[in-house]
Structures are given as C-alpha cells and as structure tokens.
Amino acid sequence: MKYRNAAMAAALASLAAATGAAIVTGSASAASTGCSVNYTVVGQWAGGFQGDVKLTNLGDPLTSWTLTFDFPDTGQRVEHGWSATWSQSASRVSAASMSWNGSLRTGASTTIGFIGSWRGVNPIPQSFAINNIPCTGSVITPSPTATASPTPSPSPSISPSPGGPAPKLRVSGNRIVTAAGRPYRLLGVSRSSGEYACVQGKGQWDFGPVDQASVDAMKTWNIHAVRVPLNEECWLGLNGTPSGATYQQGVKEYVNLLVANGINVILDLHWNWGAYTNSPEWHCKDAAAVCQKPMPDARYAPQFWTSVANTFKGNDAVVFDLFNEPYPDMPAEWNKTLGWQCLRDGGTCAGLPYEAAGMQDLVDAVRATGATNILMVSGLEWTNDMREWLVYKPNDPLNNIVASWHAYSFNACANESCWDSQIAPLAAQVPVVLGEFGQDNCGYDYMDRLVRWADAHAISYLAWTWNPWGCTGGAVLIRDWNGTPEPGVGEGYKAHLLTQRP
Structure with missing residues (x-):
C-alpha cells in the first residue's frame, strides 16, 4: 500500500x-x-x-x-x-x-x-x-x-521481497535446506479455493486472480511460500468444473508463476472421495470430494499422487503435503493407537466405511515416479496431535520427509506448554512445517505467540488464509486481492513476515 x-x-x-x-x-x-x-x-x-x-x-x-x-x-x-x-x-x-x-x-x-x-x-x-x-x-x-x-541498539530486520526463482529444497537432519545447503523456512500463507471451487460452480480459484498482480500483492507481505489445496476428483477428471486436464493445467500455471517469483509452493490433497456415513450429524456424509474426510482413500489417492508427482517431478521447489488433516482417531472412538496405525498403514480402519490409503501408500506412490520432492506427513486429530509421529513415520528411501502440523487457537495443543512438550522434541529430530494456523477471532494475539515460538524453534509456518472472505470468526488475512490486510489478524501477521528471512 x-x-x-x-x-x-x-x-x-x-x-x-x-x-x-x-x-x-x-x-x-x-x-x-x-x-x-x-x-x-x-x-x-x-x-x-x-x-x-x-x-x-x-x-x-x-x-x-x-x-x-x-x-x-x-x-x-x-x-x-x-x-x-x-x-x-x-x-x-x-x-x-x-x-x-x-x-x-x-x-x-x-x-x-x-x-x-x-x-x-x-x-x-x-x-x-x-x-x-x-x-x-x-x-x-x-x-x-x-x-x-x-551499546548499539538493534535495528529492525526487514527482509526484501523474494527475488529470482524459488530455491530447490531438501531435508538435512532437522532442517529444510536449499540445494546449496542453506537452512530455509517455508514462511507464508495458504491460498484456499483449489479444493472447493471446482465442485461448487465457482471455477477453479473461486473467481480470484492467479496473475502477476496477485503474486506481487503477496510479495509486499514478504511471503516466501504458498500452500495450494487441491481436489482429488477435479485433478483426476472424475468430478467438477473445471476438471481433468483443464484443472491440472490451471494448477501448473499457478505453480510455475509462484516459483518464478521466488515463492515455494506446497500442494496438498485437501478434499477426496470417501463416504464417512457413520459420522456425527455435523459431518459431511457425501462420498464425492465435496468436503473434508478423515483419511485419503485407497481408490483414488495413490492415483492422484502418482499423477501430481509425475507432473512436478524435477521441480524440487514444490513440496507435496500428502493429506491435509487426518482424523482417523475420531472414527476409532479416539483410540490413538488404532488412529496412528490407520494413518500409516491405511486399509480397513476402525469406524471408517471406505478403504483408506495410509501415508506409506502415498509415499510409495510418489517415490515410484522418481520424484524427489519433499513430502509433508501429518499427525492425528486434524494434524494437531503429533505425539507419536516419530514412532509411526512412514519409510522414505530418500529420507526427505517433514512433519506437517496444524495449530489453531481452538485445538487441544494451543499453548506454549504443549508446544514445548510435544512439538519442540519433534522439531529437534525432523523439520516441522506449520501448514495451517489461525485463531477463532480476528485478533492476532494467539498467532503472534505461535509464530514467535516457531521462530525460536526454526519451524516453518503458513497462515490460513489468503482469501478476502471478510474476517468475522478469524482465519482470514486480507480484505481484497490487492493484499490489504484485515485489521488485527492481517496487519499483525504482515508486520511479522516483514521482519523474517526464510
């Protein structure tokens, strides 16, 4: 502005x-x-x-x-x-x-x-x-x-906007690093719409721009990474408008534009096929990919990741978030052991009517294509529970996996004591990417505490969401596609990003 x-x-x-x-x-x-x-x-x-x-x-x-x-x-x-x-x-x-x-x-x-x-x-x-x-x-x-x-007073550190193409990334120990070995964090936003617009009659991006001007608006916030949720059936051409090749081309063009502007991209499987018919009344029971499901499905999810990996292999500036927010522990009546086993191994899971694809299945699908991209692997309870992540980590022959964590103010693990006891030990072993976070109002107090804690532990983070929906209950960063920040939440997060280097 x-x-x-x-x-x-x-x-x-x-x-x-x-x-x-x-x-x-x-x-x-x-x-x-x-x-x-x-x-x-x-x-x-x-x-x-x-x-x-x-x-x-x-x-x-x-x-x-x-x-x-x-x-x-x-x-x-x-x-x-x-x-x-x-x-x-x-x-x-x-x-x-x-x-x-x-x-x-x-x-x-x-x-x-x-x-x-x-x-x-x-x-x-x-x-x-x-x-x-x-x-x-x-x-x-x-x-x-x-x-x-x-003693000289420290001056504010204001990072410039990204310049040149986004770096190729890999895992080294508990850090994400560039091809040259420099530690690097994915700092930015999630950009919703690719998961829902195609099945709601709203085009591919909910009529929002995906052009150079829209990317320039992100760069004024010093955004270095954008998480793009995808719809399984729209990608595979099974449902939605657009779908199939047209949908895939739209994703490719947006990814290429972001990467060319120095912004790394995270592609995540957000909505998928699978009828969770014995779910609570508040939950969507539709089998089509029109809502959030507890687990990826064995019918289409491996096929989805095989296709996505073939499309973007060779471009290691792109990260694959294998599944948005698993919660197989809920159908299993909160039996965490059964939940972790389902998450890793898939198959017939307690309380889940459709056959699930486990994280190991999806890792195998990606690696079978020859793709070397970083993979993000979630935890339980909408990926807020990370306590047994290391025990149930899938095997990756490239050892190029990071832990995907989400942390909203209304989640169970939403304070420094929990982060210190559950997340910090994990971050000491593997890179942690906070793929979504926000709070249940339009303020910034919880988010500020979280990003400063994450900064101290070298954790990446991407706030939800870069969409001008109007902030009434939180989790909306901008007032328009020009990047005008929402008062409180957007202004606070923008100010923080402007002090950070990836």
Whole structure:
C-alpha cells in the first residue's frame, strides 16, 4: 500500500531519537540494568495505524517487565494490542508482559504490537522505559568506578521481497535446506479455493486472480511460500468444473508463476472421495470430494499422487503435503493407537466405511515416479496431535520427509506448554512445517505467540488464509486481492513476515 514505505521510512528515521544510553548508579552488589526499544510504524491509514515495539534487555535477566512510553499527540491512542497487557491513561501507555514472554535473559528480545488511532498527526514516541528504567540503549554494572559503555541498539530486520526463482529444497537432519545447503523456512500463507471451487460452480480459484498482480500483492507481505489445496476428483477428471486436464493445467500455471517469483509452493490433497456415513450429524456424509474426510482413500489417492508427482517431478521447489488433516482417531472412538496405525498403514480402519490409503501408500506412490520432492506427513486429530509421529513415520528411501502440523487457537495443543512438550522434541529430530494456523477471532494475539515460538524453534509456518472472505470468526488475512490486510489478524501477521528471512 502507498502509505507503508513512507510510514516505515519515517519510523526508521526516528529510531535514533528513541535510543541512546541509560546509566544507573548504585552499589557493586546491585543488579545491572539497561534496555533498548525499537518502535516501528508498520502501516498507517486514515485515522489508524499499527505499531510494533521490540524490547531488548541489556541488563541482568528479568522475570517480568512493564514497558511505558508517552504519545506525543493527544489524539494518539492504543485501541487493542497483542503479546502484552496494554493500557493507556491520558498520553501514558503501559504494556505488561504475559506469562510466556516475561522472562528476558541478558541480550534477549521480544516484540509486541498494537493497533492505534490518531487525529491530525501521528508522531513517534521519543522515550521509553522498562520497569521504570529509561531505555536508551546501554547498560552499566554498578560499582564505585563504573562507567557506561554505549551499546548499539538493534535495528529492525526487514527482509526484501523474494527475488529470482524459488530455491530447490531438501531435508538435512532437522532442517529444510536449499540445494546449496542453506537452512530455509517455508514462511507464508495458504491460498484456499483449489479444493472447493471446482465442485461448487465457482471455477477453479473461486473467481480470484492467479496473475502477476496477485503474486506481487503477496510479495509486499514478504511471503516466501504458498500452500495450494487441491481436489482429488477435479485433478483426476472424475468430478467438477473445471476438471481433468483443464484443472491440472490451471494448477501448473499457478505453480510455475509462484516459483518464478521466488515463492515455494506446497500442494496438498485437501478434499477426496470417501463416504464417512457413520459420522456425527455435523459431518459431511457425501462420498464425492465435496468436503473434508478423515483419511485419503485407497481408490483414488495413490492415483492422484502418482499423477501430481509425475507432473512436478524435477521441480524440487514444490513440496507435496500428502493429506491435509487426518482424523482417523475420531472414527476409532479416539483410540490413538488404532488412529496412528490407520494413518500409516491405511486399509480397513476402525469406524471408517471406505478403504483408506495410509501415508506409506502415498509415499510409495510418489517415490515410484522418481520424484524427489519433499513430502509433508501429518499427525492425528486434524494434524494437531503429533505425539507419536516419530514412532509411526512412514519409510522414505530418500529420507526427505517433514512433519506437517496444524495449530489453531481452538485445538487441544494451543499453548506454549504443549508446544514445548510435544512439538519442540519433534522439531529437534525432523523439520516441522506449520501448514495451517489461525485463531477463532480476528485478533492476532494467539498467532503472534505461535509464530514467535516457531521462530525460536526454526519451524516453518503458513497462515490460513489468503482469501478476502471478510474476517468475522478469524482465519482470514486480507480484505481484497490487492493484499490489504484485515485489521488485527492481517496487519499483525504482515508486520511479522516483514521482519523474517526464510
């Protein structure tokens, strides 16, 4: 958007005024203190703006903190924020740490953000404090002869938009790496419609653009990866309009466009054949690929992946997500052992009327074509439960598999304690790709906690979804195909992506 570059330039130019040297005197036994703050106007529009504030502790470790600053203009206000408890009295703004980001070791940083309003002018605050200590960029350890030594304040890291074609990728240990061996993360969005539009009379992409202008809009967010859900029957020409060769050509053209623009593509099998007739009343019972099913089907899914793999083999910038969100544990009355066995081995699974294709079947189908693309393999419970993933990991002769994880705010594993105990040990063994995440409202607080945790654990992530559906219950990032972010959720995620390198 037109305002962003000007607002960002003004914010960056003002950082020097917001950082300097903080000197605290005291006895030799007192704790050393000091901090720095980078305040950035990420985006600004008529009457509103988004601010990001990066705090760095330069003194002894903190167990909690409260940031304070004063807005220079009486018309500036914090409307709502994330990653801190925000409040404002007159011009004074306070942001208190949360339980998960209160501990800051020496040299550690955390970033918080807010949506604000303004009237007339929107100047940058000029002074900040953490726990009443002025944050001016240096620290002193008190002693009778102590003197301050300036420490430069870190500046925001804004990555450029992708340039050149997307890199070819492979797995090395617990990281995704480029052909040159550089660690690489898939950071971006899911772009829904390829799974449903063809069976709902909405064309292939729900009448949304898949042209250069639409990709340029993604690049303004610093998006490096796009996950494209597919429909099994439309790809195979069994159902839908378009279907068969026309549908396949549409997918190929979009993939080629994204890759040429430096954006890696994840293709996932999202909707498939299979009647889950003994499902709960709220569940779709139709056998056709018109809704989400608990497992891929043995009838068509291996055939689907054989065709997709033959189409894209040789293009290792493309990743294959073998199945969107398995939940065979639900038909098995939540017997996790039966669920994991079904997920890996397929066949006749407890409570599932159709024969399932297991993850091993789909790995074998892809590798039989000679395709060497990275494969994403899901867990249970809509791929939020990853606890036994390593035990039931399918065999890949190329050892080119990553774990596919989804984490919404309403899932069972939706907090730092669970992520630390269940996901971090997995990420230490294999690459983890968070193929979908979001929250059940249009805010950004949960998502911000999740991406910052993922950053600390070298995990890839793609938010749901890059579709202008109107954010009323969450999981919608944009207001239009030009990439205008939804307030809160879109603005927060865009701001975060702009600080990341893949």
